[in-house]
Amino acid sequence: MVLWDSLIRFTAVEDSKTYWAALHLQTAPEVGLKVDGFPSIESLESGESSRSVTVKKLLAPTPDTTNPIYCIGLNYRNHAEEAKLAVPSCPPMWFKPAAALANHDEDIPFPPVAHTNFPDFEGELTVIIRGPIKSITKSEVKASILGYTIGNDLTARLFQDPKRTGGQYTYAKAFDAFAPLGPRLVHPSKFEPSAPNTVTTRVNGKVVQNSPLDFIFPVDELVSYVSQDVGTTVPNGSAIMTGTPAGVGWFQTPQSPLQDGDVVEVEIQPIGILRNKIVFEK
Known part of the structure; x- marks a missing residue:
């Protein structure tokens, strides 16, 4: 079962923390979107509770930024x-x-x-x-x-x-x-x-x-x-x-x-x- 079409990784206006959110392909990824934010892809895919947050800055969509x-x-x-x-x-x-x-x-x-x-x-x-x-x-x-x-x-x-x-x-x-x-x-x-x-x-x-x-x-x-x-x-x-x-x-x-x-x-x-x-x- 496909749980998401696309994902964005971003910081939130509300607390400047980093979140992931699922987006339909018809929705453009952009600053100002109100989305259900999750702390990780794993929490998103497992259906854990989310927080309604606003996209402040879009980040490189990778779960690990320390890899070459x-x-x-x-x-x-x-x-x-x-x-x-x-x-x-x-x-x-x-x-x-x-x-x-x-x-x-x-x-x-x-x-x-x-x-x-x-x-x-x-x-x-x-x-x-x-x-x-x-x-x-x-x-x-x-x-x-x-x-x-x-x-x-x-x-x-x-x-x-x-x-x-x-x-x-x-x-x-x-x-x-x-x-x-x-x-x-x-x-x-x-x-x-x-x-x-x-x-x-x-x-x-x-x-x-x-x-x-x-x-x-x-x-x-x-x-x-x-x-x-x-x-x-x-x-x-x-x-x-x-x-x-x-x-x-x-x-x-x-x-x-x-x-x-x-x-x-x-x-x-x-x-x-x-x-x-x-x-x-x-």
């Missing part, structure tokens, strides 16, 4: 083609630290070192794990997914340059708040992670990415691979960012695609629109 974030590269053929890179036989993977996690509608501080190293966007479907999991098969993946949300794999792109750093990705992508997630979590029974569903990224309203979810490695294969390849347990609440399609700034223009004050929106329906403002720190 699993990131996947080259998972769209159109992106591999624009980058002139061979389609890999196994998905490339790296990690963002827990400090990279950020919330919907939150300003993203870009440190000075990132200003001149091609700050870039990557709109991505993101999987949140109902775990822990380890060495699961593709057929076991669906039961191991808590839900789907949206992520933006923000990057200081020049630090990926093989001539400068040997081709490593972590430093370029691991700055604080470089992994905003949100605005809600959609139950896996309510969302199909494949075409014709699409991911669209906009910068100041201009569409810069628009692609069907046409993965090289589908979600079931990807999650199974991560659980095998890591060789350690993938904790409950872990986020797996599934890769970005064509259109990232590196391949569009020699100018940095993100500037101080830019607003980046990543849309995947029915999950919603993840929105963040870029702020260059002094």
Whole structure:
């Protein structure tokens, strides 16, 4: 039995505490909603008593904010083609630290070192794990997914340059708040992670990415691979960012695609629109 269509995690106006609440897919997740708040997903699913509260701030919809974030590269053929890179036989993977996690509608501080190293966007479907999991098969993946949300794999792109750093990705992508997630979590029974569903990224309203979810490695294969390849347990609440399609700034223009004050929106329906403002720190 499906107990919820989607979930939001938020702080409440009444007491500034963190709550979870169930939302129908037709209800937009937004500040000011009056909802039945629960202290955890477990209490919501078990039908424990709730409290009527008002959404003050939407938070990244993961039950554990201390986990590293699993990131996947080259998972769209159109992106591999624009980058002139061979389609890999196994998905490339790296990690963002827990400090990279950020919330919907939150300003993203870009440190000075990132200003001149091609700050870039990557709109991505993101999987949140109902775990822990380890060495699961593709057929076991669906039961191991808590839900789907949206992520933006923000990057200081020049630090990926093989001539400068040997081709490593972590430093370029691991700055604080470089992994905003949100605005809600959609139950896996309510969302199909494949075409014709699409991911669209906009910068100041201009569409810069628009692609069907046409993965090289589908979600079931990807999650199974991560659980095998890591060789350690993938904790409950872990986020797996599934890769970005064509259109990232590196391949569009020699100018940095993100500037101080830019607003980046990543849309995947029915999950919603993840929105963040870029702020260059002094």
